[in-house]
Amino acid sequence: MNTTTQLFTGVFAVLLFASSIAWSLRFWIAKGRPHSVIDNLVDRINAWWVMVGLVALAFAFGKTGVIILFGLLSLLALREFVTLTYTRRSDYLALAMVFYVALPMQYALIWIEWYGLYSIFIPVYGFLFLPIITALRADTTRFLGRIAQVQWALMLAVFCLSHVPALVTLSIPGFEGREILLIAFLVIVVQSSDVLQYIWGKLLGKHKVAPSLSPSKTWEGLVGGVLSATALGAGLWWITPFTPLQAAGIAFAINLMGFFGGLVMSAIKRDHGVKDWGHLIAGHGGVLDRLDSVIFSAPIFFHIVRYGFTP
């Protein structure tokens, strides 16, 4: 059994365990009747089955599989972000460019592994050309706000998120052919951190970190979640090119980035007066609700690996 198969067997075992807990809670506590917290828990776990299944499917197709998967996730995330922004009819061309040119172009550049261009294409060329396109329509109403929101959407939903599949393009001596496991490490550690923060928060949570931003984030959840997900990251060193200590340090860094990512995205949602980014994933909300922590940690993780572990 190779490492990837072992890993997914482990993940499915964890899901089986979670599902059996949720079903016994439904049986013993809710006694089969509707119960908002337990029903939400069951929804969340069911959605995890689907999400892990999709990732497993993408992994089966290797580099092409993960590029297509994250390209589609970028599309969904971009749609959720732009939906909430204020745009006018004169932004049509800029939006069309974002969805139909910038997004496919970014993933195509990753596919051909042109690091020099995909690392600056959106932050430099997207940044400069989007306002040019919009300015040509001569509609100055709330101009800076409109264009800045489109740029934010593109940076978060496409540029940052595309650093996840970009991990497979790194060549690490002695780790050839296993680069896709870096994606597994990043996603498992950061998503576990979210889940563990939720669990620690539900069990012990008392003191809120930022009550005006997110009522569900507590210090107990944060410390417990980040520490236990860091321990999990250390325990996963065998799927990475890192030593156990390095794995722990890197897991800690991406867990913190993930937490702050969630905080920033909550602030944006608060500002727009919504609770969730969308409704695609039952129990979770939108794609952005699930990926906010990955979006903020992916570029950092990518740079740590690229500058620390490739020649």
Next chain:
Amino acid sequence: MFEAIARRLMLTLARLLTGVRGVWSQPPPDSPCVYFGNHASHADFVLIWTVLSARQRASTRPVAGADYWNKGIVRRFIGHRVVRGVLIERDAARRTIDPVAQMGAVLAAGESLILFPEGTRNLTDELLLPFKSGLYHLAKAHPKVCFIPAWIDNLHRVLPKGEILPIPLLCTVHLGGPIQVANGEEKDQFLARARAALLAQRPAHGDDVPANEGE
């Protein structure tokens, strides 16, 4: 058969593009009713269709302008066969059939209607244009029929006027409680009430421009 395929394609495309979700303030009625919505794009009625059950959809027909949908073979095929539109003459001076009677016949036959009382696509910055009087005459002639406000949110951004390539953005359809003409209610009163009922379904947008900024 072609019309069934075209219809399915239209619904699937609308769903994929907009991830549309219906938000009902109360369960949809079983009897024939009139959904009246805001009109910003040609695809408006498709979005209302997507939030109905397959059974309701099969017996719900959009009301549309005959001048537009009778032009050319493609539009005729779509307007008559694919969407089974109730095509009315919008130009009062030139029409030979009374649109209210036309719509009434559909209701009498047990089918529902989708109606856009603004009369034309709203391409302005206003949220909603003034309503045409047809809605009142129809409601007056059918006092037992429920008129359900259906606010279609965001679709005008998906496909702005004159553009061909749609932008994928999330849309919702918000359906309110039914209204009917009250005893002795005047035309303008009813139209204002219906318009307010539709506007009330519009969800708040975080970055709405305050009214005094006058956009």
